[in-house]
Amino acid sequence: MAEPTPERRPVRWHIAVFLAPAVIVYTLVMILPLAGTLDLALYRTVDKAQHFVGIANFSKLFGDPNWSGHFWNALGNNFWFFIVNMAVQNPIGIALAALLSSPRLRMKTFYRTAIFIPTILSFVIVGFVWKLILSPLWGIAPDLLKMVGLRHWFAPWLGDPHYALTTVALISVWQFVGIPMMLIYAALLSIPDEVIEAAEMDGVTGMSQFWKIKLPLILPSIGIISILTFVGNFNAFDLIYVAQGALAGPDYSTDILGTFLYRTFFGFQLQLGDPNMGATIATAMFGIILVGVCIYLFGIQRRLRRYQF
């Protein structure tokens, strides 16, 4: 058989054509605004004209105690918000998924739906409902605690600087626990029966089966959930805004980067908006999320072992 003559391959237009819609839409709605924000952070408005100031806005944000105090406070609160979500929401999500995938459980679909429903509710509803539940005046929380004789445990949690942030974080956990549950549940279902049967033949059953066989197989999903939680929490804004207002009280104890950005960019009450400093904060948030995602991608994701079935 003769070797086919090395012909020039035709230009593969279809690749560009198929990529184009996604690239164009993504560029228009994501990349351009992002570049615009980064650009805005390098200017300052003086006498109604934009002047290029280099990194002066950043040195103001990190160097001027009037700005940096709020920034570090917001960043610290953001980390706590993330830690609570990570340490409470995800383990509960995994546990719920493990329970749901147990073959002996009845009314599986009902539980799955019930737990997932809060995820599709609006922040406005979630914030409002929880504010009512926890209200010392009309809330059911004090009455419920009274029924079990623990009325003295009740405190105005949303109004106390020590508890407010944790309370809001737990509300966020309540709302979003359905997401890790669904993702892990899907991952657990995709484990082939042969693997499980083989484990049973070897005498690995019950809890040790979960720890030794199932958990390693769902680790990639847990990784994805962690990074989603990280990005989601560092971009969070709405729940705090609805539950605690833009001033994120009491005493800025629930102020996270999102609310700090909102106040700075759009202004609040007598504070006039400052788009340049707002863009500077947005850029700092972008940097933080970028670093976090990179640590995950290069430090963790590459080391995860994947199993092909």
Place this chain on the structure above:
Amino acid sequence: MKYRTLTGLLLAGSLLGGTAAMAATTTITIESWRNDDLTVWQQKIIPAFEKSHPDIKVVFAPSAPTEYNAALNSKLEAGTAGDLITCRPFDASLALFQKGQLADLSSMKEMANFSDVAKAAWQTDDGKHTFCVPMASVIHGFIYNKDAFTKLGITPPKTVDEFYADLDKIKKDGTYVPLAMGTHDQWEAATMGYENIGPDYWKGEEGRKAIIAGTQKLTDPQWVEPFKQLAKWAPYMGDGFKAQTYPDSQNMFTLGRAAIYPAGSWEISGFEKQANFKMGAFPAPVPKAGDTCYISDQPDHAMGLNAASKHKQAAMTFLEWVGSTEFAQIYGNSLPGFFPLINKPVKIDDPLANEMLGWRKDCKSTMRYTYQILSRGTPNLENALWAASANVINGTQTPEAAAASLQKDLAAWYKPQQH
């Protein structure tokens, strides 16, 4: 082809007809954030004006309060804003004037109908240019449950000592929560707390102007004392007041669960609809019997002329009417709790609103000290005051520490305070 010519002719005809009708009556549009007042404008205010000015048609076109500033700015830049602009007090409107979007109204003869305090909210810092006609202010004080007071045999307090004596009696009786206020939303602690009782200590305008001039500091005793008073309020507030929101407090009072509500006069119409008990009001109690009383009489809205308006003459006619006693009379009675700023006598029929308006005779008017000039920098003084007042009531900051942190925040950017 013929068809098209005919249609064109018809179209041109209808356009001409339209313009002819326009020439007879001029239509002017009002921009506002007071969408709650739409029916009052359509049914009472505009008909009253159009009756005496049949050649001018007025359209009241409000937007949502939270969107107003942003919407107005973009409309003004695009040249699509209405002829008359409802003005927010102080910096938001000042910025519009400086951009040349609001016309200078200093030469209007109706300006003589308003006091300097009334005009200050819509003037340049040096007071040389006024750009909006003052419409209404809100007065701070305390609204109380008259039935509860009668039942407990107490009278509205005049001095601070009487105030606490009353609160003690209400608390001892236990039927009512003495003070309906919470600190969750923070602004009530500052607006209905600190800036409500404060003017009695810093002597109203005297103290407010001294802070602007830099001759007094926020750490001076007259500025710390209101914080000390606020710290004493906590035991009289409801269980869990730290998580009590503004609507919670309103409901608590109108449901008859609380005796005294630290208030702004804008609550009047809402409260009168909700509450089924008699209500009265008293101004912030003075420190010692015989002291002059000061009330926070906060300028709230005014009306200015869009510099790019195409119907300036008609719009000015309307503005002149806004500056008249006739308008003040109609406005004050249609919206009880929003008091006309005119310095001529106006009769308000609503008894509760009338009671509050009466304080202007006996007490000296001032306004919230954070509003003029002092909230221009970073950190923002108004926001800082919200947090500080709530902290003091919550007991997480001492009055002295709260005052010191405000002074530090102000001195960080405000030159006259930096010596």
